[in-house]
Amino acid sequence: MSVEVHHVTKTFGxxxxxxxxxxxxxxxxxxxxxxxxxxxxxxxxxxIAGMEVPDPPSVAVSVSGGGAGGxxxxxxxxxxxxxxxILFFGEDVATWTVSQRQVGFVFQHYALFKHMSVYENxxxxxxxxxxxxxPSKTEIDQRVRRLLQLIQLEGLGDRFPMQLSGGxxxxxxxxxxxxxxxxxxxxxxxxxxxxxxxRQKLREWLRQLHETMNTTTILVTHDQEEALExxxxxxxxxxxxxxxxxxxxxxxxHPASEFVIDFLGSVNVFSGRHLEGDFSGxxxxxxxxxxxxxxxxxxxxxxxxxxxxxRSLPARIQRIHRAGAHAKVFLQTALDQNVRVDIPITQxxxxxxxxxxQVYITPLxxxxxxxxxxx
Ligand code: ADP
Ligand code: MG
Numbered sequence: 001m002s003v004e005v006h007h008v009t010k011t012f013g014x015x016x017x018x019x020x021x022x023x024x025x026x027x028x029x030x031x032x033x034x035x036x037x038x039x040x041x042x043x044x045x046x047x048i049a050g051m052e053v054p055d056p057p058s059v060a061v062s063v064s065g066g067g068a069g070g071x072x073x074x075x076x077x078x079x080x081x082x083x084x085x086i087l088f089f090g091e092d093v094a095t096w097t098v099s100q101r102q103v104g105f106v107f108q109h110y111a112l113f114k115h116m117s118v119y120e121n122x123x124x125x126x127x128x129x130x131x132x133x134x135p136s137k138t139e140i141d142q143r144v145r146r147l148l149q150l151i152q153l154e155g156l157g158d159r160f161p162m163q164l165s166g167g168x169x170x171x172x173x174x175x176x177x178x179x180x181x182x183x184x185x186x187x188x189x190x191x192x193x194x195x196x197x198x199r200q201k202l203r204e205w206l207r208q209l210h211e212t213m214n215t216t217t218i219l220v221t222h223d224q225e226e227a228l229e230x231x232x233x234x235x236x237x238x239x240x241x242x243x244x245x246x247x248x249x250x251x252x253x254h255p256a257s258e259f260v261i262d263f264l265g266s267v268n269v270f271s272g273r274h275l276e277g278d279f280s281g282x283x284x285x286x287x288x289x290x291x292x293x294x295x296x297x298x299x300x301x302x303x304x305x306x307x308x309x310x311r312s313l314p315a316r317i318q319r320i321h322r323a324g325a326h327a328k329v330f331l332q333t334a335l336d337q338n339v340r341v342d343i344p345i346t347q348x349x350x351x352x353x354x355x356x357x358q359v360y361i362t363p364l365x366x367x368x369x370x371x372x373x374x375x
Contacts, residue, residue, distance in 0.1 A: 002027045002089060002184055002216035006082040008054045010043055017043045018054075019240040027089075030210050030217040032227035035237030036263070041220040044237075045186050048086055048218065049105055050098040057083035088184065101184075104177030104215070108189040111173065112161040118172050119157035122147050125180040147175040150209065167198040171205075178213060185210075185217045191226070199223075203230050224264050228252060236260050258369045261295045268301070268339050270294040270366075292368060298342035300365040303329060303351065312360040315339060319355055322348065329353065331361060 003025040010018040018040045025031045033041045046052040057080070085092050093101055112121050122144045126135055135143070148154050151171040161169055170190055177185060190206075191199045207230050210217050221227050227234050228248040236243045236251055236259075244256040255261035271293050302308070315331040318338075327348035329341045341361055343351075353359070 004087040006085045008084055010054050016240050021242055023235055025216055027216055028214055029232050032231035032234045033220045033237060034227040034234050037222060039237040040240045041237055042188055045188055045220050049103050049186055050101045054084050102182055104182035104185040106173045106177045106187045106190045108192040112169055114161055118159050119144055121172055122175045122179050151175045166194045167202055185215045187219045189220055261367055266298050266340055268296045295367040296363050298340045301341040301361045301363055303341055303343055304360050307360045308362045312362040314358060315361050317353060317355055317357045
């Protein structure tokens, strides 16, 4: 493992920014920390970098109180010896300074030195090294040229940050972080300030770069598409805690909580009773009711002109968005529930669906998260 975070809690005064957070990142892995603003992503990244100190474990237990604290107490003393620690390649880094940790760090807002050329910006981290650790002039020059090639900005070394586009600047920021050849690369919303098209390109480029450099990368983002596309694993965070850790496929198709399914894309919520962890037609029709909810993603519903089975629900088409590979069909059920169904555009054309039409929708899959439901 490159990075291990063991039961870390961080409080600012009485505010809990991270609560009993544990995660391990394998060498060469690209992990995304995904969550809404304020969920603790930056705090976790800063703790890994050494810019912030985690709470001592004793405080952590008293803060987490009943639930998580109880769990912590239930664990054996042996398994608690690393609580509150960050390990790099198995070593406790508590006493290591930011520079001793030798991580590459890139922030959302380009922190390039305005008065330095692109070349000088990239060379900076090497030039400021103590004399005995500093590579020779020729070596620095070779490394900077290699990096310029890697970020596809050869020939632009003499430019100043002002003379670059936003995307180019962020690539320089990455090259600068990579110049010190960090084993661990930490990226905090590095593409956050750029427009969608540039972000998409940089995302693909980052994935290639990560593979070429063979680094271990932790990427903070609030953009679920970015996290799902670029990473090997996603850590979904919410309100200072980790909701789920898994591959993009796992977190998308097997979300562990209501928060995860809701955060990772559009979802229709049907209330009603569920039976034996599954669902039936009665559920969607809303009777008999209880307070469990069923979550069905837009692509997990089909549309037909006739009822397919007892689960099919009549619904009226409100409007159709056809601009895309999938048509987004917005409907309203007899119970006034708004539903979105995504179907391939070819199917939409084949069915020649029109606004105002009555059709049937049938769930192909449903997710139920009920904590208090006993079968
Ligand atoms: P994210 O990066 O997921 O948006 P942060 O880790 O930046 O979230 O912040 C988590 C919470 O901790 C926020 O509510 C923020 O206001 C709070 N916080 C972060 N840093 C500090 C600090 N130095 N002092 C007080 N509160 C902080
Ligand atoms: Mg942040």
